[in-house]
Amino acid sequence: MSTLKPSLGPRDHLRGELSRPIHLVEFGDFECPFCGQAQIVVHALERALGDQLCVGFRNFPIVGAHPHAQLAAEAAEAAGAQGRYWQMHELLFENQHALEIPHLDLYAEQVGLDMRRFAADLDDHRHLEKIRSDLHSGAISGVAGTPTFFINGIRHEGPFDFDSLLAAMTLAARFPRAG
């Protein structure tokens, strides 16, 4: 059984408080079409579970398949450094086909970032270490492609449609979290 290492914590990007009973962690890649589809499912799960659910996201860009994925992840982290992580995250997934630098600049403007700081962050790869640390976490946790979901610390096997994830989460809520 593959488990999440390290557990979801304050260093992660979170929607909802860590004290909530169900933790859903996604390892994702902004250029991966399956991750794009999964966004719709994750939002629907949040609506269904309300304050029961805490959602976390870790980067797992697969650059062999997705050449823009790493810089997109850096852009999301750079937005996070300015308190706008989720706004950028949403924009990137809504525009997976347009992830060149001029596009990233456009999204950064849309979410209201300090553009000089954003450009410097990307130029100097200031958030690469965070992405590498997410990749390491994915490697030792058994990430098997993107997206890979962990529900209360246990890798979700099988499909990631709404019903499958909801069933797994409902079951997981009955037991203590594994990580």
Add this chain to the structure above:
Amino acid sequence: MELSSILQPGARAPEFALKTTPDQKLALSDFRGKPVVLAFYPADWSPVCSDQMAVYSQIIDEFRRHGAQLLGISCDGVWCHLAFARDRKLAFPLLSDFEPKGDVARSYGCYDDAAGVCGRALFVIDGAGKVAWSYLAPVGINPGADGILAALEDLSESSSRPRPQQGDRS
């Protein structure tokens, strides 16, 4: 093919020499002295195998950190391997267990006779050529790399006890 049929820890890893390109072979003994990870998989291009190999390639430094060499093995031919590796930009060799078909997979106990492909089996082989860890994934399940990396971690720890190693080769 059952879980118990694949080679277990402690067994001597059978030697092999398989083509990795149309005119180049790699043998297990080429890597003697360093850990080798064998990732048997059913087929180039299939969705689960593609994801598995793409993930291993993305995290190749995790293997190199332990001085380990990763080798993918399936029954696909070398030209198929070349196209697959190029398309997915894989950072490790793919070996072709093509003729006699599945012979190496059979010697590791992970050939799926009914389907005519390699089972999705993982082996960590130590520098002395012994199986240190093995795992056969259930059909359709991508095992990821957590088990492999934990086994390599154990190997690094046990080999560093009598004679500490200063940094791993990559």
